[in-house]
Amino acid sequence: MTVPFGGPSLADLLAGARVVSLPMRVRFRGITTREAVLLEGPAGWGEFAPFPEYDDAEAATWLRAAIEAAWLGPPTPLRERVPINATVPAIAPQQVPEILAPFPGARTAKVKVAENGQTLAEDVARVAAVRELIDNVRVDANGGWTVDEAVTALDALTADGPLEYAEQPCATVPELVEVRRRLAEVMNRHGRRRVPIAADESIRRAEDPLKVVRTGGADVAVVKVAPLGGMRRLLSLADDLAGHGVPVVVSSALDTAVGMNAGLAAAAALPALPYACGLGTGGLFVTDVAEPRQVADGSLAAHPIAPDQTRLAELGAPPERAQWWLARLRRCYELLAVSGDAWDE
Numbered sequence: 001m002t003v004p005f006g007g008p009s010l011a012d013l014l015a016g017a018r019v020v021s022l023p024m025r026v027r028f029r030g031i032t033t034r035e036a037v038l039l040e041g042p043a044g045w046g047e048f049a050p051f052p053e054y055d056d057a058e059a060a061t062w063l064r065a066a067i068e069a070a071w072l073g074p075p076t077p078l079r080e081r082v083p084i085n086a087t088v089p090a091i092a093p094q095q096v097p098e099i100l101a102p103f104p105g106a107r108t109a110k111v112k113v114a115e116n117g118q119t120l121a122e123d124v125a126r127v128a129a130v131r132e133l134i135d136n137v138r139v140d141a142n143g144g145w146t147v148d149e150a151v152t153a154l155d156a157l158t159a160d161g162p163l164e165y166a167e168q169p170c171a172t173v174p175e176l177v178e179v180r181r182r183l184a185e186v187m188n189r190h191g192r193r194r195v196p197i198a199a200d201e202s203i204r205r206a207e208d209p210l211k212v213v214r215t216g217g218a219d220v221a222v223v224k225v226a227p228l229g230g231m232r233r234l235l236s237l238a239d240d241l242a243g244h245g246v247p248v249v250v251s252s253a254l255d256t257a258v259g260m261n262a263g264l265a266a267a268a269a270l271p272a273l274p275y276a277c278g279l280g281t282g283g284l285f286v287t288d289v290a291e292p293r294q295v296a297d298g299s300l301a302a303h304p305i306a307p308d309q310t311r312l313a314e315l316g317a318p319p320e321r322a323q324w325w326l327a328r329l330r331r332c333y334e335l336l337a338v339s340g341d342a343w344d345e
């Protein structure tokens with residue numbers, strides 16, 4: 001089906017728009033409340049929730065993904081369930097068991113490290129506490145280390161066990177290339193396997209998401225539906241990455257249950273899914289817009305779920321925030337209308 005621009009008008013979009021504000025259990029990415037616009041269209045629901053600091057040009061890509069979900073619907077699934085990782089925010093080691101409790105059967109945990117104001121010793125202690133409960137651990141530094149800091153930290157974090165990979169240890173592509181090279185030396189000296197490097201921000205916030213791979217900066221690619229402009233765009237990038245021998249890990253952008261539908265649908269449609277996906281972040285909310293999906297045997301059911309009307313009413317954002325989001329949606333819509341691309345590409 002082709003839905004060229006003009007399928008949904010701005011009035012169509014606004015007619016089915018609900019602005020919600022979800023309280024979080026713990027601070028994540030420096031936020032304690034996650035706001036989103038949910039759009040209802042003929043094919044289901046879509047989520048528009050670019051982080052508040054993003055400019056309109058970047059946010060417009062997220063709107064494209066929301067429209068794809070609500071006006072085109074998901075691509076053809078190849079599996080019914082999607083394995084997920086537990087996500088561990090930059091919390092104290094004593095809190096680790098309660099954070100892991102909602103992830104029964106998860107065999108992989110992703111641990112946030114390099115948080116502002118924290119030390120390497122705190123990262124080492126948090127990772128050790130997670131390893132007591134889940135063997136396979138990956139870390140995510142969100143670009144917070146320099147090259148020297150990354151090499152030191154990843155050396156320390158692999159003294160007591162391997163890491164599946166390190167996500168975005170440094171901010172830039174040349175730094176990732178350098179970390180990968182220096183890690184190979186250090187790990188070789190210690191007789192350890194080099195920690196693979198995963199790119200996240202270097203993919204989702206890049207003009208050219210393949211650059212980091214072509215340059216030799218990443219072994220694994222973290223891919224997210226909204227910043228890439230939709231499920232089909234994610235699948236097409238994953239295909240290009242596979243051509244470079246780079247596997248993908250589908251992850252959430254701290255999505256509500258509606259955004260998670262799109263991440264799960266994209267993961268369910270990928271020909272290969274060698275890694276657990278970062279789509280288990282629903283548990284970071286106190287309440288979500290739908291009955292929470294249950295993790296069973298470390299995986300989630302991939303079929304879409306509609307938001308619950310009672311929850312939508314309870315989670316409605318304050319009027320001034322709703323106005324802010326709808327004004328942003330209008331501006332992003334204008335940017336997409338000018339660019340004039342089709343929704344099914």
Ligand SMILES: O=C(O)CCC(=O)c1ccccc1C(=O)O
Pocket residue numbers: 029085086087110140142200251252253254277278279280281
């Ligand atoms: O990958 C996961 O486990 C969850 C997703 C996640 O960490 C995340 C969520 C919102 C914003 C940024 C990030 C990130 O991966 O850096």
Ligand SMILES: [Mg+2]
Pocket residue numbers: 140142167168200201222
């Ligand atoms: Mg990340």
